[in-house]
Amino acid sequence: MTIISAGKKDSKYDIFICGESIPKVKLNEHLNAKNKILIITDHGVPDKHVKKLKSLIKNQNIYIYKVKAGEKSKSFKSYQSIINKLFELKFDRTDTIIAFGGGVIGDLTGFCAATFLRGIKYIQIPTTLLSQVDSSVGGKTAINVPQGKNLVGSFYNPSFVLISTGFLKTLPENEYQSGLGEIVKYALIGNKKLKKIIQDNYKSIIKRNGKVLELIIEESIKTKSKIVTQDEKENGIRAILNFGHTFGHAIEAFSNYKKITHGAAITLGMVIAAKVSFYEGHIKESKLREAINLIRSLDLDINHHKYKYVDLKQYIKTDKKVSEGKLNLILIDNKFNAFKTSKFNSRSIVKAMS
Numbered sequence: 001m002t003i004i005s006a007g008k009k010d011s012k013y014d015i016f017i018c019g020e021s022i023p024k025v026k027l028n029e030h031l032n033a034k035n036k037i038l039i040i041t042d043h044g045v046p047d048k049h050v051k052k053l054k055s056l057i058k059n060q061n062i063y064i065y066k067v068k069a070g071e072k073s074k075s076f077k078s079y080q081s082i083i084n085k086l087f088e089l090k091f092d093r094t095d096t097i098i099a100f101g102g103g104v105i106g107d108l109t110g111f112c113a114a115t116f117l118r119g120i121k122y123i124q125i126p127t128t129l130l131s132q133v134d135s136s137v138g139g140k141t142a143i144n145v146p147q148g149k150n151l152v153g154s155f156y157n158p159s160f161v162l163i164s165t166g167f168l169k170t171l172p173e174n175e176y177q178s179g180l181g182e183i184v185k186y187a188l189i190g191n192k193k194l195k196k197i198i199q200d201n202y203k204s205i206i207k208r209n210g211k212v213l214e215l216i217i218e219e220s221i222k223t224k225s226k227i228v229t230q231d232e233k234e235n236g237i238r239a240i241l242n243f244g245h246t247f248g249h250a251i252e253a254f255s256n257y258k259k260i261t262h263g264a265a266i267t268l269g270m271v272i273a274a275k276v277s278f279y280e281g282h283i284k285e286s287k288l289r290e291a292i293n294l295i296r297s298l299d300l301d302i303n304h305h306k307y308k309y310v311d312l313k314q315y316i317k318t319d320k321k322v323s324e325g326k327l328n329l330i331l332i333d334n335k336f337n338a339f340k341t342s343k344f345n346s347r348s349i350v351k352a353m354s
């Protein structure tokens with residue numbers, strides 16, 4: 001097991017990365033045996049995982065609350081139903097909530113924990129690859145509102161994060177690939193060790209080899225935790241984690257958040273952003289090829305051509321990274337380091353997408 005820390009001072013927390021089984025001792029060390037625990041999960045998380053988790057916790061007061069699987073559950077309605085449940089169970093600040101699922105469950109549970117009684121303890125036990133390498137770390141919690149995705153939320157760190165590769169065996173292929181997309185992102189924005197691991201082990205990664213998975217999850221978390229600890233409230237360096245996201249979010253929004261997973265959209269977004277980096281003269285053609293080959297080696301879709309600039313334009317222009325009327329892009333250089341810039345020719349975007 002590897003332990004990586006994130007967060008500062010009082011909101012510092014550990015991320016435990018373990019193999020296929022969850023270390024019972026570690027889990028119970030951090031849970032109070034007497035107080036109440038509510039496990040929040042969704043109907044898509046296989047029952048056997050929920051039963052397993054419940055059996056590992058030494059506590060007589062464990063409750064389970066399930067919401068529907070999918071993005072729709074990141075809603076005010078689910079938020080309210082969980083808050084009602086917490087009142088009904090008479091939860092107080094000594095009790096704990098566990099987010100047990102993918103990013104939807106993590107974001108929703110985190111927001112409930114951040115706001116119930118002005119904040120109670122919560123633990124992230126992510127069960128999708130995307131949530132293991134991305135959403136469970138960094139303390140961003142949110143629900144979606146009709147005005148947009150993730151527009152109501154807060155920054156609220158968990159007490160700890162427990163990652164086990166065992167959950168990934170039941171993950172559908174498209175969800176697995178979604179997580180791989182985010183892993184490649186860390187390799188392209190500065191984690192050279194991760195890039196090498198992917199280049200040397202792409203076949204084992206595709207086959208979900210447990211040992212290699214542990215390695216790539218560890219490297220991804222190292223990059224994410226370092227950046228989010230430096231910039232907890234997203235005022236600076238954290239923006240580089242959004243490599244590929246301006247175009248990826250536009251693809252997701254254009255597709256109505258259906259038909260394409262978050263990671264698949266971000267992967268296409270990274271291909272476009274790498275091409276923009278090339279047309280802007282930040283990377284050589286050989287580096288562009290290297291970036292695209294890395295993505296392709298994991299069997300991820302790189303064909304963004306069905307998404308046309310004319311269709312995505314309106315979403316690109318209203319991206320979160322627009323500040324003072326200027327669109328900021330996250331691009332990469334020849335050393336695969338990412339940087340934010342508002343200085344680019346918009347024709348490079350058109351060329352990259354054509």
Ligand SMILES: NC(=O)c1ccc[n+]([C@@H]2O[C@H](COP(=O)([O-])OP(=O)(O)OC[C@H]3O[C@@H](n4cnc5c(N)ncnc54)[C@H](O)[C@@H]3O)[C@@H](O)[C@H]2O)c1
Nearest residue numbers: 044045069070102103104127128130131135140167170171
């Ligand atoms: N907070 C952050 O920093 C952050 C970062 C990235 C993404 N996100 C959010 O994360 C969400 C996407 O998360 P996601 O990709 O994990 O999707 P998800 O939570 O919708 O999970 C995908 C599907 O996998 C199922 N599932 C979960 N674990 C499983 C398992 N072990 N075996 C089989 N099926 C399983 C779920 O039921 C669901 O149907 C989005 O809402 C996005 O906004 C948040």
